[in-house]
Amino acid sequence: xxxxxxxxxxxDEMRASIPVGTTLMRGAIESGIDDIRAECGGVASCGTxxxxxxxxxxxKISPASAIEGSMLEDDPSGYRLSCQIxxxxxxxxxxxxxxxAEY
Ligand code: FES
Numbered sequence: 469x470x471x472x473x474x475x476x477x478x479x480d481e482m483r484a485s486i487p488v489g490t491t492l493m494r495g496a497i498e499s500g501i502d503d504i505r506a507e508c509g510g511v512a513s514c515g516t517x518x519x520x521x522x523x524x525x526x527x528k529i530s531p532a533s534a535i536e537g538s539m540l541e542d543d544p545s546g547y548r549l550s551c552q553i554x555x556x557x558x559x560x561x562x563x564x565x566x567x568x569a570e571y
Contacts, residue, residue, distance in 0.1 A: 493551035518567035528558035
């Protein structure tokens with residue numbers, strides 16, 4: 469199982485082993501990463517599951533879909549919806565930062 473390293477909004481590092489085929493959002497929640505609230509349940513409509521990828525990691529994830537992109541149009545580069553990213557074996561060791569809450 470790929471291990472994903474989450475940097476929480478308080479700066480803590482939390483590691484989550486997430487099965488291939490599971491979304492980053494679901495894996496984070498099931499690993500107790502509370503900063504990912506995912507209020508819409510993963511249908512790309514709430515924005516409360518945002519993560520930030522640094523520039524070096526942005527190319528390791530498939531590009532955002534049109535729906536995801538529309539949710540991120542006001543965010544800086546590197547922001548993604550974790551509910552729209554499906555874990556694959558190449559993501560082992562990926563570091564993501566949980567985006568600060570917007571309200
Ligand atoms: S869980 Fe709502 S946008 Fe991702």
